Amino acid sequence: MEPVASLNDIANEFICEEIEEYLERPDEIERFIEMFAQASTDMQDIAAALIDGDHHTVDELTENALTEGTEALEIMDDGLIAGMGIVGIKFRENFIFVPEVLACARAMKAGMAHIEPILSESGIEPVGTVIMGTVKGDLHDIGKNLCIMMLRGAGFVVHDLGVDTSEDEFIEAVEEYEAPILGMSALLTTTMPNMGKTIDAFIDEDLREEVKIMVGGAPVTQTFADDMGADGYGKDALACVALAKQFLEETDEEW
Ligand code: B12
Numbered sequence: 006m007e008p009v010a011s012l013n014d015i016a017n018e019f020i021c022e023e024i025e026e027y028l029e030r031p032d033e034i035e036r037f038i039e040m041f042a043q044a045s046t047d048m049q050d051i052a053a054a055l056i057d058g059d060h061h062t063v064d065e066l067t068e069n070a071l072t073e074g075t076e077a078l079e080i081m082d083d084g085l086i087a088g089m090g091i092v093g094i095k096f097r098e099n100f101i102f103v104p105e106v107l108a109c110a111r112a113m114k115a116g117m118a119h120i121e122p123i124l125s126e127s128g129i130e131p132v133g134t135v136i137m138g139t140v141k142g143d144l145h146d147i148g149k150n151l152c153i154m155m156l157r158g159a160g161f162v163v164h165d166l167g168v169d170t171s172e173d174e175f176i177e178a179v180e181e182y183e184a185p186i187l188g189m190s191a192l193l194t195t196t197m198p199n200m201g202k203t204i205d206a207f208i209d210e211d212l213r214e215e216v217k218i219m220v221g222g223a224p225v226t227q228t229f230a231d232d233m234g235a236d237g238y239g240k241d242a243l244a245c246v247a248l249a250k251q252f253l254e255e256t257d258e259e260w
Contacts, residue, residue, distance in 0.1 A: 009035070010042035017041070017049035020091075023056055027095050037091065044083035047075065051116065052088030056095075058108030060115040067116040077120040081151065081242075085116045089147070093223075113147055117154070125157035132159070133253045134184040138166030138175060139222075140199040145192035148222060152188065152245040159246045161186075172199075172206035179207075179216050185256050186249055191222040200225075201233035217252035221245060 012021045020041050028034045041049055047070050054062035063085075070080055092109045095101045135156055139149050146168050153163045164182055166174055170189075179187055191197045200220050207213045219237040220230050221244075230238035236252065239245040 010039050012038060014038070014042035015049060016046045017053050019053040019057070020049055023053075023091055023095075027091070027098065027100050029098070033094060037087075040083075040087050040090075044087060045075075045079075047073075048079065048083035048087070051080065051084030052091070055085060055088030055109055055112045055116070056091050058105060058112055060108070060112040063112040064115040064119070067119045071119055071123070077123040080116065080120055081124070085113050085120075086151075089113055110147060117147075117150065121154050123158075124154040127158050127160040129160040131162045133186060133249070134162045134164070134182050135186040135188055135249055136164050136166065136175065136178045136182065136184045137188040137190070138170035138178075139168040139190045139192075140196050140203065141169055141171050142199060143191050143193050143196035144168045145190070145222070148192070148242075149188075149190040151242045152190070152221065152239075155242040155246050156188075156249055159250065161246075161249060172203045175203050176206060176210055176212065179212065184216065186217050186219070186252050188219045188221070188245065188249070191220070191225060194224050197222075197224060197229065198233075200235065204234050217256065219245065219248045219252070 012024065015021050015038065024034060024037055028037060041052070047066065051063060051066045051070065054066060067080055071077065089109065092106060096106050137149055137153050139146055153165055156163050164178055166178055175187060178184065189200045189203060191200055204218060207216065217236045219239055220235045221239045225238060227238045237248040239248050
């Protein structure tokens with residue numbers, strides 16, 4: 006059996022204190038200790054600055070890590086997303102509120118600004134067009150933006166409709182760009198049903214057969230995606246790219 010990591014395996018003291026002070030569920034404590042114990046000290050430092058809402062430090066540390074040769078994907082997973090995981094729990098448990106989370110989101114974006122050109126740079130011929138947007142009523146865009154970076158890096162042309170996207174806006178974009186793939190993101194249980202409503206709107210317009218629809222976002226599950234009639238669900242940005250590629254193959258076969 007693999008030895009279980011402990012707080013002693015995490016070099017960054019701020020992270021250790023955050024875990025001790027704010028995490029209560031045993032499964033979450035174990036998951037975050039494992040996650041940070043296997044991350045390099047540089048990644049722990051990026052995560053700590055993000056949790057602290059310090060965008061200047063995230064900006065500087067991300068730039069340094071890239072200069073020193075750290076992979077953009079490692080920074081995204083072990084630094085930025087790992088740090089945001091702690092922020093999410095503190096927010097859920099009411100230890101912090103919207104203003105603090107906004108500061109953390111700003112710090113996340115400061116880091117993403119450095120990794121974006123790298124992840125989006127594909128150097129290959131465009132392979133297909135994807136429309137991406139966060140559904141109506143929902144302003145969360147960090148995860149959607151990570152998916153877009155990765156899709157672009159895989160050679161997709163992505164039209165980003167931003168946040169709070171209505172059913173009509175999705176339909177107009179798919180028609181305008183003749184896009185065979187649509188991706189929708191939702192982070193709120195209250196806005197998740199708008200994914201289903203958008204799918205229904207495509208059916209009403211007789212356009213459902215024209216487009217493959219994928220969905221994602223923290224509260225979305227495979228079951229929810231199946232129930233509302235999506236063609237696929239992806240749990241993260243890598244899964245988003247894998248789905249888009251799978252859709253392209255399926256579309257080619259249909260032709
Ligand atoms: C940052 C954040 C905010 C920021 C958003 C900033 C921004 N520009 O995005 C701000 C402060 C604005 C905010 C506001 C609110 N938030 Co908020 N927020 C978060 C937080 C902490 C992190 C979200 C995030 O960025 N995660 C990191 C990214 C990388 O992960 P991700 O989005 O899940 O994306 C990944 C995957 O899901 C997937 N993916 C995402 N989209 C797609 C799409 C496709 C097609 C595919 C295949 C994959 C995919 O790939 C991504 C990369 O790996 C979450 C906590 C959490 N656990 O998610 C709460 C959370 C989502 N928020 C929550 C709430 C309640 C709110 C507010 C209602 C608070 C309020 N009282 O005002 C408002 C709502 C505003 C609105 N109308 O949208 C709740 C939702 C609870 C619920 N059951 O619905 C959460 C879960 C926090 C909590 N536990 O209470 N929030």
